[in-house]
Amino acid sequence: MSTNIHRLSVAGKLLESRVIVGTGKYETLDVMRESLDASGTSCVTVAVRREKLYDRDGKNLLDYIDLKRYTLLPNTAGCFNAKDAVRVARMGREILSDLGNPGADWVKLEVLGDTKTLLPDPVATLEACQRLVEDGFKVLCYTSDCPIMAVRLKSAGAASVMPAASPIGSGQGILNPNNLKIILEYLKSDDPDYPVIIDAGVGTASDVAEVFELGADGVLLNTAIAHARDPIMMASAVRNSAIAGRQAYLAGRIPKRLYAMASSPEEGVITSRPW
Template sequence: MQMLDRPLDRAADDQLTIAGRTFKSRLMTGTGKYRNFDEMRQSIAASECEIVTVAVRRVQTNAPGHEGLADALDWTKIWMLPNTAGCQTADEAVRVARLGREMAKLLGQEDNNFVKLEVIPDSKYLLPDPIGTLEAAEKLVKEGFAVLPYINADPMLAKRLEEVGCVTVMPLGSPIGSGQGLNNASNIRIIIENATVPVVVDAGIGVPSEAAQAMELGADALLINTAIAQAQNPAAMARAMHLAAVAGRLAYQAGRIPIKTYASPSSPTSGMITC
């Protein structure tokens, strides 16, 4: 057992680092779309996540389902990731990011300069604007933000955002809330191969097998909201997503076998008794 324990122990110690801050969990979750706060709290606990996104505009305006959200969670145990959801232009996103930083300070996270950057003018497919995202990212980095940009699975854009100083890139697997899984796996693989910052697969994951698939590709982390919040049993789904993220990461580190065209016997053929 000792020989097995060592690599598994190393995997257990494997941590996610973003902007110099370390996290044990590689699963991030959100706060939207839950039926009530109790389900949200139970799900976040079951997921064992340490980073939770909060849509700043919806909290600021007390949008339905967000009234009292800032007080609904224990922010001494969870790192807030303010989100510029609902912003259609770069200028809007920059203003909301500033509000998010102040909101984090009010909740006791004085050193929290994280922001999940979303610039989405498209109301039907909710696809991010690459030009507006890059423009906002450049401004926010200059203002000292740790920017986590939500993007299409575009390897060139991902590299450009990394070059301007973003601390992660967050390519979508498929459109937000669609549950279509990893429609962009080949591009996500290219982003992962070329990135020197963490790659967080965000949006479109519907079931744990898809979460594991993203981690098996080499993604550093996942952000999953709708698949958990809208499940028939959100807490159970949150736990399943946690286990999938762990399994996928461990499988990636273990290294899969090569894919072959023909069968290969699992038992050795040498030294066999001939009949």
């Protein structure tokens, strides 16, 4: 373990924060930039899309992201089959190839099953993961909270398995903490440093704390910050919550008890009891 408990080791690189933040859906690029700063993140996700020829305001997302400060993690959002995901991943790599960013060979792989749930297609995700690993990518792989699928993806060479807390953008928080606990146990039992990052569904700062209290290594979120009433303040809350959750995990919570246990000593009480 690194000496700084708030660093995240993934794909052979040490990130200064355990929080990975998405760059989508902010009201303005200035709000995005300030939110990223307030979150303390050092890794941000980006999407690959066609150049727009009309209504261009001349601003590129990358003009608002300090490429020396942030590792860029291109995603395959919007892909519904393995072939498209591989194509999009390669294009993301090509864009970053001469920008000197360490994220150039990283990809946040997501291959979705339908547009309503945005749940991953497990068969296509596994196929795409295998192909991208063969192609030299460091694959950070979005998946459901299914422990068996998580094991399959790790075996396929994923640099990190990233189970969803709940559906993308739903803000429902962690729906199945038991599955996440099983995933953490299965993936880390012989490999304690293997990074498991909870991706998607986070709604607010307390969800982030819960992610870390479960023992996850990182969290990836976008909408919870971008659509908060005050994104910059929420980003700061997320930063603090990640630190709090990680510290609580390392400190070790007390077991839950059915009955109370007095905090003040029994000895020396001057009162009488009615029984």
